[in-house]
Amino acid sequence: MRIPKHIGVIPDGNRRWAVRQGKEKGEGYDSGLDPGLELFKLCQKVGVNEITYYGFTTDNTKRPREQRLAFTEACVNAVKLLAKEDAALLVIGNTESAMFPKDLLPYTTRQIFGKGTTKVNFLVNYGWEWDLNSLHGANEEKVKVSNVIKSSDISRVDLIIRWGGRRRLSGFLPVQSIYADFYVVDDYWPDFKKEHFYEAVNWYDKQDITLGG
Amino acid sequence: MRIPKHIGVIPDGNRRWAVRQGKEKGEGYDSGLDPGLELFKLCQKVGVNEITYYGFTTDNTKRPREQRLAFTEACVNAVKLLAKEDAALLVIGNTESAMFPKDLLPYTTRQIFGKGTTKVNFLVNYGWEWDLNSLHGANEEKVKVSNVIKSSDISRVDLIIRWGGRRRLSGFLPVQSIYADFYVVDDYWPDFKKEHFYEAVNWYDKQDITLGG
Numbered sequence: 313m314r315i316p317k318h319i320g321v322i323p324d325g326n327r328r329w330a331v332r333q334g335k336e337k338g339e340g341y342d343s344g345l346d347p348g349l350e351l352f353k354l355c356q357k358v359g360v361n362e363i364t365y366y367g368f369t370t371d372n373t374k375r376p377r378e379q380r381l382a383f384t385e386a387c388v389n390a391v392k393l394l395a396k397e398d399a400a401l402l403v404i405g406n407t408e409s410a411m412f413p414k415d416l417l418p419y420t421t422r423q424i425f426g427k428g429t430t431k432v433n434f435l436v437n438y439g440w441e442w443d444l445n446s447l448h449g450a451n452e453e454k455v456k457v458s459n460v461i462k463s464s465d466i467s468r469v470d471l472i473i474r475w476g477g478r479r480r481l482s483g484f485l486p487v488q489s490i491y492a493d494f495y496v497v498d499d500y501w502p503d504f505k506k507e508h509f510y511e512a513v514n515w516y517d518k519q520d521i522t523l524g525g
Numbered sequence: 526m527r528i529p530k531h532i533g534v535i536p537d538g539n540r541r542w543a544v545r546q547g548k549e550k551g552e553g554y555d556s557g558l559d560p561g562l563e564l565f566k567l568c569q570k571v572g573v574n575e576i577t578y579y580g581f582t583t584d585n586t587k588r589p590r591e592q593r594l595a596f597t598e599a600c601v602n603a604v605k606l607l608a609k610e611d612a613a614l615l616v617i618g619n620t621e622s623a624m625f626p627k628d629l630l631p632y633t634t635r636q637i638f639g640k641g642t643t644k645v646n647f648l649v650n651y652g653w654e655w656d657l658n659s660l661h662g663a664n665e666e667k668v669k670v671s672n673v674i675k676s677s678d679i680s681r682v683d684l685i686i687r688w689g690g691r692r693r694l695s696g697f698l699p700v701q702s703i704y705a706d707f708y709v710v711d712d713y714w715p716d717f718k719k720e721h722f723y724e725a726v727n728w729y730d731k732q733d734i735t736l737g738g
Binding site for chain 1: 587695
């Protein structure tokens with residue numbers, strides 16, 4: 313079976329999940345922590361080398377303050393949870409903005425935890441435009457785009473799994489996602505089941521990989 | 526009903542269609558011309574302002590010569606067909622390479638045909654990396670990415686429809702596709718039916734549009 317080397321995770325639907333539970337929208341994020349850890353362990357089990365979690369974006373920070381605080385806190389907690397695992401952990405995002413949580417600054421260079429076997433990238437206050445904007449700082453006339461973007465330490469993504477039913481990338485790593493296969497789970501992220509992961513990985517195994525050729 | 530302003534079209538599956546018909550792979554492209562014109566007319570009918578067709582990419586030109594000649598000819602013929610309609614037509618791609626068909630050079634600045642009511646972009650010998658590589662030619666420290674890429678005359682895409690079952694962008698306009706909703710038709714492009722278009726447009730009408738917010 314062909315296992316994706318790098319999985320991108322778009323954990324969407326936390327707010328809709330909370331509303332369905334009769335809660336405030338911002339109360340859904342905390343319930344995304346256990347799924348994130350469970351997914352990490354499944355990736356380790358089947359031999360995925362690298363995972364990128366879509367934490368929050370610069371676009372997302374325009375949401376109401378309570379929601380912003382809630383998703384920021386959930387990201388901080390998620391990174392701290394993953395730091396207890398065998399992970400080579402990197403947080404990527406715009407650290408020059410007040411929206412970037414200071415607690416995560418130590419992770420903005422890649423840190424090895426435990427055996428560091430799985431590369432984990434966490435996008436926090438990430439913006440696709442911010443990511444691409446470093447391109448024109450490059451000196452040579454023709455550069456390899458993937459080497460000069462701010463997220464150049466993140467590899468090409470093989471499989472993107474998005475929870476919450478929406479079929480769009482919403483700014484997720486545009487360069488690394490160029491050739492990625494895109495699998496959508498209709499359930500909301502807090503309703504994560506390990507079957508979602510296995511279905512996505514089985515589906516990926518049936519795709520032909522041409523990298524645009 | 527909310528009609529997408531700009532539809533991206535990935536007309537995939539021509540080779541698989543040809544093989545299924547017992548033909549050579551390269552013989553499938555010609556059967557994609559009528560669908561392209563029919564789709565254009567449907568877009569006009571429902572009020573879509575702009576269409577971008579994924580012709581061929583710099584990646585695609587690495588395929589066997591017969592296939593390359595066949596898809597190049599199909600693109601030239603498609604552009605000539607569309608030039609008989611009410612279209613504001615632009616061909617975008619790397620014209621510095623021998624792979625760019627000389628017949629299409631006159632269309633590399635936008636040309637108005639008939640009433641020019643529908644903006645049509647045709648990607649020919651397009652490469653995502655080629656597109657983004659103009660970014661670092663920009664002078665200012667922070668630029669609006671969408672203004673400085675080579676395809677800056679192409680607007681943000683609302684809805685991408687891909688024929689042929691594959692769920693990936695394969696390098697299609699990474700910047701303009703950031704927030705696009707992505708609809709996949711399992712049928713091959715030469716098997717185009719107008720129902721595909723209506724299903725995609727109806728599906729799009731049910732999506733919430735947040736532009737990352």
